[in-house]
Amino acid sequence: MNRILWRASLRHLLTHPWQTGLAVLGIALGVAVVVSINLAEVSAKRAFALSIETVIGKATHQIIGGPSGLDEAIYVQLRVEEGWKSAAPVVEGYVYVPGDPGRTLKLLGVDPFEESPFRTYWQHFGRDSAIDMATLVTEPNTALLSAITAKQLGLKRGDTLKLRVDGEPYAVRIVGLSPSGNSKGKFSLDDVLLTDISTAQTLLGMLGRLSRVDLILPTGQQGSAQLERLRALLPPAPEVIPTGVHTETIQQMTRAFHTNLTALSLLALLVGMFLIYNTMTFLVVQRRELIGNLRALGVTRRQIFKTILVEALSIGLVGTLCGLLFGMLLGEGLLGLVTQTINDLYFAVTVRQLAVPPLALALAVLLGLGVTALAAFVPANEAAIVPPRVAMSRSLFETKAHHWVRRSALSGVLVIAFATATLLLPSNSLGLGLIGLFALVLGATLITPAATVALVRLCQPAVSRVFGLIGRLAARSVLASLSRTTVAVAALMVAVSAVLSIGIMIGSFRLSVAEWLDSVVRADLYVSLPHPVASPPEGTLAPALVERIGAAPGVVDWSTVRRTRIDSERGITEIVAYKLSPHSHSGFRFKEGDPSAIWPAFEDQEAVLISEPYAYRHGLGVNALVRLRTDHGERDFRVAGVYYDYGSDQGVIAMSRRTYERNWTDRGVSGIGIYLDPDTAPKEIEEVLHRIAGPHQEVQIVSNRAIREASLEVFDRTFAITEVLRLLAAVVAFIGVFSALTALELERAREFGMLRAIGLTPRQLWGLIMSQTGLMGVAAGLLALPVGVALAVTLIYVINQRSFGWTMDAYISSGSLAQAMLLAVTAAVLAGIYPAFKMTRARPADMLREE
């Protein structure tokens, strides 16, 4: 019996290749998007974790200093006077390899003789590099590279690598190569330039300083005792932190970004789910006669239910497997975009290849099958309750659908109420926000059938007036087969509203950033180092240069900025120290705080400003205290104001240069803003400044306009991945609608045959089908507008705020609304072309003969 059932089901699928194929495609695309995003993220995370692990090695703790590092005397004291074992000094920073494209390498300076307990990669430099180990220590400007990085840079052992460090040119000789990762893949020295600590100090200008001292402390009581002793030994400024803190903070930075990407990719799968639902419903409805007969022959409900479910799962499985393959391909493509965003926003990471963890694939399979099972449940149930022999009439089914429409709308209202309540809940939880968002989508979907009915009824008089009989027929037929039309409309509506809302969100964001840039970028020219590294501390301009530029002709005023980072046990804090020209004060827009009181406090009372995301993340406001680890120990700083800043989603603490210099020994400057005499031409001054900078340090001098453009370029780049996802959602939606409408129209071949037989011309039939799909497109578009706006508002005020801490104004252009409408109608009309084409070509007699 079972075999007959399976064969019947297989035959049915095979005789409906379009429906089956499109359902497979829908699931495949949905799964592919989820898989590709997941793999790209996992790869980026892995690469990052691996490079961190290689560099941290077995260290359990680190002694860290302030922005200017740690006095090396502390290390010597620990070693010689205290006999402290398992301590390894590290000097690290970033160097830039010029070229096209240029490349940033992490310079890791270590003492090879203290490395063994910490980092295992030394073993991999190979036996023939023995002499070069000695060279590494004894000869200035020598370094080791991983074989892969060397190959990418076109270098062999013994070659010279040209570098720029803070814009100044250097050359190092490569005296050894390590394999990139051992067989177990437990380390990665890619993009690491490994040198002796002396070379690192010289190259990075860190003479007398260390970036950190790595320690291995035992666990348990013995460890805490040692930690205690160590803290007592150290002066107040350095801090001992567990190594995990650092990695964790950095990983946390990207968490919101990853969550958002995942949510977006799930949206694509959601649309895929509609597709499966749609297809399975069709396949069941088409066979209701057969199912009735089977039941009469003694097949149980259970068996019918099982058959339909297995059928769906088979489609789902094929789709999922295709999705996995396609997802891996897509992942390769998205990897670049994801890492680009991570590099622009968070930290430098290079991902050599897409990691494909089996677990991720298994999860994707589960997800694909789960979604399929969920979507197939209703149709399978529908099939199972078909009474024996009595073939359920189509009209009866549609009558039921009408009841179902009402129920669905009711539950939709409830779900939307739930969503609204969830979103309005005073909470910072991103998870709750996403639940609200998805509930909103679900609620809107549930309301769609009722709304469609209402809309079509509303349009009916107008349509019949314009298109006459054909128009009336079109409207009627939409209403007559609600069970299929509404699903197609819902799928299209969800996709269009997603596309619309993401568009509105990005547009609003971009506008806010552009406005912010306009107000904050006030100086005429900006001097900075080229090729900045994503994570502070940024490069340092030569101190002499700063003075000379200030004294240059045509320069009326100037401000400086120092961006750096303070690590502590509590995490990483980004710090910006401004020496502000009075011109620049008005560039700050405050969310909180009285501007007249803020500036005196900022300049003279060591008060600090915090950016909006910082305030949001730490729940701080004006007059709150922030604790920072200065070079003289821990200190509280009063918050004078909260300002708008879209530069960092982690948030920054801004302070005056004076405050900075009083509390930290670092005297570096990351950038200079120059205010020019209005009578001078910026171009000329630019040349003068370039001459002043001289050949030694390569600096970048750009106009305020260029800096705005460059910033927006970075913005667009960071949102490139979002745009791609938006596009993918649209593609999935289109396929969904295409599949639904094609199936719908093809299924009505008999009906169309009848119409043709009673005198409808092919032209009229064409018009009928097009106006039918067009009407559905209009309905979907009209519904997508409010839903899209609601989703956009949720994205802007809930999801974005909770993810990144930024507030922005929602900006809804009539253009974007019109675009969404156009998308809906175009998609629907395009989807109608094939069936219309096929129906008008077929002979009415054949159409009638079918089945």
Added chain:
Amino acid sequence: MARQRFILLIAAALVSTGLIAGLAYSLWSLGDHNLAGEPHVIADALVGENTSGFAQATRTRPFSFPTDYGPHNAYQAEWWYFTGNVVTSLGRPFGFELTFFRVALAPGEPVDKSPWRTNQLYLAHFALTDVDGEKFYAYERVSRGALGLAGARSDSLTIWLEDWSVRSSETRHFPVILSAAEGNIAIELSLEQGKPVVLNGYRGLSQKSSGPGNASYYYSLTRMPTRGTVRIDGETFAVVGTSWMDREWSTSALGPDQIGWDWFALQMSDGQEIMFYRLRRQDGSTDPYSAGTLVTPSGAALQLTHDAVQIEVLDYWKSPRDSTRYPARWRIKVPIERLELEVRPILAQQELNLSVRYWEGAVEFAGTHADEPIHGRGYVELTGYDRHKAANNR
């Protein structure tokens, strides 16, 4: 002397992997026979390529103190070797070894803004033998000779590697304080000079193998009265005894068929000391460059050639690690001196399993000198017995 090779082994091995663990991994990992011979290759390469820039011990030189207590960076390798036997008032014996090696990774002094830059690498071994506890402890340290992390002074007998040190006071060269602690053991010993400096070889020039420059400058302090404390597992013992210091520096390679050596430093109850190193060749025979020194109670030194000393191995000891076999009891005869001794370790297990594996331990002996019964204590060093290495050399 033969330790030349030993130090080059250590240096080369360390440099080859950059670290002790890596070295231990490559040298001693069982079953990895291919790697066992690597340090030799590297040692040869290191010496072959780099000796050109270094000074060599080609002729005798006047020794001058305190300068010659200090480092001779122009030479490639150098060490300060302290060994000694001490005993508590209740007669509980201990042996100790505290050795500092200096290896120049490149000739000359590097010019660099960073104080970390140096050509000098320091290594140290610290071992303690506890006969009653039947325990032997051995530790190793490595550091660059920069920033005060490790180094030696030229104005006194002062050398240190992190917190292991030999230091003289501000005003006098002796006594020197040996201070080292690691794991559960520590020593704090004060060493008087005792007898005057003894120049080994020909006026302190000690030839290793044929060819000019294949020699070292080598002097010793052979009987240094010692007192201080030994600490084991938190228990501190007040001890007295006698120590021995070897000072040697050179730039040279040994002959390829010298596979190891047995070094004896014995302090006799009649006030004499004997030092002898037997260089062993591939075929097991004694190399003609083996030599020694006999020191009279007054401090006069008598050179001993390879054929003046007969050494008969009476017993062997197998390392529990892998059954590597070391000699463990000897009969030593110096016929011209009418000296005959039977030497045995005070504890069998005194094998140092560090970046280089060797046996160096406290010994005791008894015998006759010109028919008078004598006894005493001393130290013996045995190298080149490692099975893997021996196999690989052949």
